[in-house]
Amino acid sequence: MDITEIIARKRDGGELSEREIRQTVEAFVCGEVGEGPMAALLMAVVLRGMTPAETTALTLTMAHSGDRLDLSEVPGVKVDKHSTGGVGDKTTLVAAPLAAAAGVRVPKMSGRALGHTGGTIEKLEAVPGLTTALDPDRFRSQVAEIGLAIAAQTEAMVPADKKIYALRDATATVESIPLIASSVMSKKLAVGADALVLDVKVGEGAFMRDLAAARDLAGTMVEIGLRAGRKVVAVITRMDQPLGTAVGDAAELAEAAKTLAGEGPPDLVELAETLAGHMLLLGGVVEDAEAGRARAHEALVSGKGTEKFVEMISAQGGDAALLDAPDSLLAAALRMPVEVARDGFVTGLDAREVGLAVRHLKEASRNGKHLCGVLVHKKVGDSVKGGPAVTVLGPPGAEQAMEEAAERVKRAYSVGEEPPASPPLIVETVSG
């Protein structure tokens, strides 16, 4: 293998073979190809793109680069779910229990917070005692026994993706649809689920800010999945303002619990039921997505979703009793109400700014990071006329940082004379 010949071909807009991609990635992981050549190749990919065959080859090479989770001995259809990341996006904590309660098995490996978005792992870890570090045997048996496990990806999985991502982060080569798609899908394919429902976020609070890019990403991920022999569907959804009314680890966990208890905000309920519906469809439980959504709704109103969530939390060592009074998770938090400057209707609430405000608040807090957050009382379209629009949450001692977060969130609001037209949350569905 001549690495400069490979880089030159991509630089000039040519296509690389599956073998060339595999050898290059393997040589990079073992140190035979250095950071210089790999970064040059990545930049050439950013500017020249990759064909579906190339993208799939890269994905599979990364998926196979470390430990994999073999679920073939686990009975039933295993359906995974993934979101490209948003603010206030606790959907997994609702949709996964609903889908598991309604009859599919959900083996979910989640990531940690990235950029302005939160991570499912940190949210779950707000439950005292709960562990997300499940070894493969424990993960498998939990999926087999209760049909649901949410764990952190282990260090030994997809090492090639980890090493390549670290280089991309340092070389301004993150922004590439094929590279983003292959990174996401490599992690999913390293876990042996049969099917996958993707929530591709679009908007100011998402990594994909425009619809064309979101469609491209969704289509690319679906195609990789199909080429790898998995059933995949992608749902493109709006991420302009935070999802639901809570941002922050404990606050989002509490909101997820309340949503499963039938007291959720309408956008979160709609999204969780829709995604769970697609999971049930791919899992063969229902005939179409609408029937899937209805089945998810039944699981919610019957309390079976909450039961499944409690089962999972207990299995992972968490104190499930807390879910009976979700707000107790925030009992120790300081609360700082924030009013916006003028009266009118909320015309915008910049999710990215809210996400960054919470992230910086966490970074500034020594302890009780899970208490940091924002409760959103006024969302787009709501009338504001005195009274707080949000409440900033934080641990004792973080008052100064909470003031800064409050200022930032205040600036994230736009207020006008008329309520704006609000685009639908769910934009479209992409399947193979």
Added chain:
Amino acid sequence: MDITEIIARKRDGGELSEREIRQTVEAFVCGEVGEGPMAALLMAVVLRGMTPAETTALTLTMAHSGDRLDLSEVPGVKVDKHSTGGVGDKTTLVAAPLAAAAGVRVPKMSGRALGHTGGTIEKLEAVPGLTTALDPDRFRSQVAEIGLAIAAQTEAMVPADKKIYALRDATATVESIPLIASSVMSKKLAVGADALVLDVKVGEGAFMRDLAAARDLAGTMVEIGLRAGRKVVAVITRMDQPLGTAVGDAAELAEAAKTLAGEGPPDLVELAETLAGHMLLLGGVVEDAEAGRARAHEALVSGKGTEKFVEMISAQGGDAALLDAPDSLLAAALRMPVEVARDGFVTGLDAREVGLAVRHLKEASRNGKHLCGVLVHKKVGDSVKGGPAVTVLGPPGAEQAMEEAAERVKRAYSVGEEPPASPPLIVETVSG
């Protein structure tokens, strides 16, 4: 300085400031910026280009990155000469003595062989005893006293160019006009000549294969020079077949000596006199290039060019007596005559193949590498009808490698029924 922000801007087609370029290069040289980010930036430059201001900033940063040769105390106008590299291109060894004999001072730092092309340093070193390792004081005083010195660039000069070039070579980021131009010009600007004549080769045996690229390179280098306050002119010349009749270190040195003695091949004479003429024009010795060429011709026919060359060789410790009988330089060489397969007219002689044949022959020879070479008896347009078209030269013991070189050179010939139209050697002149 945020290196990812800088890479991202270039990736997206934006422009970098002089300060950003300087800080990036300095940080790369001292190891603060690693090979990954630098390679990503270089690939972005290859695909997005650089503005003249960016290219000049890069050039000056590299020129200032190490030792520089200050010639300000040397009286007179100092004029340098550079070729982008060809096969059989011993023009410096003729043009520099002619220009120096006719009244400008020529402080020349030369490179070694690169790719299929030879290097002036190796050719000069074919003279027994001669050194090209001149320390700055010796270089300066030689230029002051005899008006001519040809030395190898020292390790301590342009370290940034050396480090960046090594990375480019490993990352398929060599092929970029701004990067090639800044590399060449940084080396030239680190030597304090007042003016510079560039010979930009175009054709199958050159690094620039088409005229548009050669024009782009010539224009970019001239612009950098002007922005840096130097007088610069570029002459674009054909490099399809080898220049003159000799390829190889000792063979080319012998041909240069014979040319100065009035027995040179017409293409080499034309090119050397033309370039020396431009050197005299930039040096203020003559009013126009044609008068310069005439002055160079006078220096040739009067024997003053040879005198200057002998002076230089003696000053650098070489046995100048050898120049009285230049062929004695090849006395120890084996000679292998090669005939081409059919009769007719030479329609092509691929300089790149000839250059590579000599390069491989040198690599295969343990001793006497300077003896390796090819004497070209039949050039484009010549009739071949029996008799050798070339003679392959090599040291005793290299018979096997010489056979291989002979085969390669034979294949480099194209023979047809009619002599082809031959394009002029000198294509055009580019000045600011």
